[in-house]
Amino acid sequence: MKLILLGPPGAGKGTQAKTLVDEYGIPQISTGDILRAAVKEGTEMGLKAKAFMDAGGLVPDEVVIGIVRDRLQHDDCAKGFILDGFPRTVPQADALQSTLSGLQKELDLVISLAVDGEALVERLAGRRACGSCGRGYHVSYEPPKKSDVCDVCGAALVQRADDQEETIRKRLAVYDEQTAPLIAYYRGCGLLRELDGMKPIDEVRTRISDLLKAV
Ligand code: ADP
Ligand code: ADP
Ligand code: ZN
Numbered sequence: 001m002k003l004i005l006l007g008p009p010g011a012g013k014g015t016q017a018k019t020l021v022d023e024y025g026i027p028q029i030s031t032g033d034i035l036r037a038a039v040k041e042g043t044e045m046g047l048k049a050k051a052f053m054d055a056g057g058l059v060p061d062e063v064v065i066g067i068v069r070d071r072l073q074h075d076d077c078a079k080g081f082i083l084d085g086f087p088r089t090v091p092q093a094d095a096l097q098s099t100l101s102g103l104q105k106e107l108d109l110v111i112s113l114a115v116d117g118e119a120l121v122e123r124l125a126g127r128r129a130c131g132s133c134g135r136g137y138h139v140s141y142e143p144p145k146k147s148d149v150c151d152v153c154g155a156a157l158v159q160r161a162d163d164q165e166e167t168i169r170k171r172l173a174v175y176d177e178q179t180a181p182l183i184a185y186y187r188g189c190g191l192l193r194e195l196d197g198m199k200p201i202d203e204v205r206t207r208i209s210d211l212l213k214a215v
Contacts, residue, residue, distance in 0.1 A: 001026055001080040001212060002105060004087070006182060007113035008175040009168070010120040010127070011197045015136055016113075016208055017084040023209070026080040029071050031064050031088075033134075056162055056170035058088060058178060065095040072099060080108075088179045093186075108215050110186040111208060113197030117172060124168045128157040142201065 001024050005013040017028040035053060038046030045067075049059045068086050071077070087093040100106060115123070126139040128148075132155030137144050144150060148157050162171065186192040193211050197204060 001082075001215065002100075002108045003080070003212070004083045004107060004110040004186070005113065006110055006179075006186070007197060008115065008120055008179070009171045010123040011113040011115045012123075012201065012204060013084045013113065015142070015201060016205060017082045018136070019205055020082050020208070020212075024080065024212075026082060027074075027076050028082045028084055029068065029077075029086065030084040031059075031067055031086040032084075034067055034071070035059060035064075053162060054167075056167040056174065058174060061089055061091045061095070064088075065092055065099075068092075068096065069099050072103065072105075087182060088175075090181060090185060093182055107191055109193060109211065110191045111211060112183055112186075112192055112194045113204065114194060115197040119198060120172060121165065121168055124163045124171075125165060127163050128159055130155050131158040 001020075003020070005017055007013050014028075014030060014032075017030065020026070021028050035046070035049045039050045039053070040046070045063060049063060052059045064086060068083070072081065083096075087096050096107075123138060123141070126141070128137045128139060128144075129135065130137075130150035130153060133150060133153045135150055135152050136142070137150075137157060144157060149155070150157060162168075183192065183194075195204060195207050195211075199207070
């Protein structure tokens with residue numbers, strides 16, 4: 001299964017990707033996670049990316065295209081992959097097509113999750129993640145059993161620096177301008193399937209499974 005999860009920040013891409021990893025045994029490729037790890041490690045790429053991420057803007061295309069091009073060559077992508085947060089611009093989508101055709105692979109599906117602007121702000125403002133194992137939560141919609149503590153490993157939950165209201169609004173504007181055009185792009189290739197991302201997490205999960213069964 002070679003899949004793109006497309007949608008604005010907070011649409012639920014990461015949440016859904018994580019369950020698909022277990023169900024299909026294919027990796028989640030999240031450019032956001034890869035970039036945050038690089039920032040944490042203080043690599044040259046991380047240093048370059050940090051200012052763009054903190055400001056809620058996009059990291060330059062050549063940086064993220066390079067990340068994904070390398071990642072797709074790993075052995076664990078042989079059976080498929082879930083792209084989460086990539087592509088985010090038309091040049092990234094074009095680069096993905098040429099990388100995949102070089103590897104003699106083709107995308108199966110692009111699933112677009114649609115969510116209202118105000119709901120996105122609420123989701124992102126309430127998003128938390130475990131500082132140790134990375135498991136995601138939401139203070140209201142997916143709360144941990146004990147507040148601010150990870151159910152899985154007991155470590156403290158943290159909030160992302162870019163999940164502050166001002167930066168959230170900037171990221172949503174960047175999405176409308178630079179990423180939303182990919183909906184028409186993938187509709188044009190016949191790969192797009194659109195889902196109502198406003199539904200509860202489990203219901204969205206069922207709808208995605210139905211689409212994947214039909215491939
Ligand atoms: P979200 O979960 O809110 O959609 P991500 O974790 O995917 O956010 O991305 C966090 C930040 O990392 C983005 O705001 C952007 O600065 C950078 N980033 C991630 N993926 C890309 C990409 N494909 N192109 C450019 N920048 C990216
Ligand atoms: P993305 O990766 O698209 O930026 P996430 O998967 O991180 O989005 O989800 C953003 C926040 O919203 C998380 O706190 C998550 O728990 C919550 N969330 C995800 N899907 C839903 C949903 N269908 N309904 C309510 N909250 C959701
Ligand atoms: Zn944890």
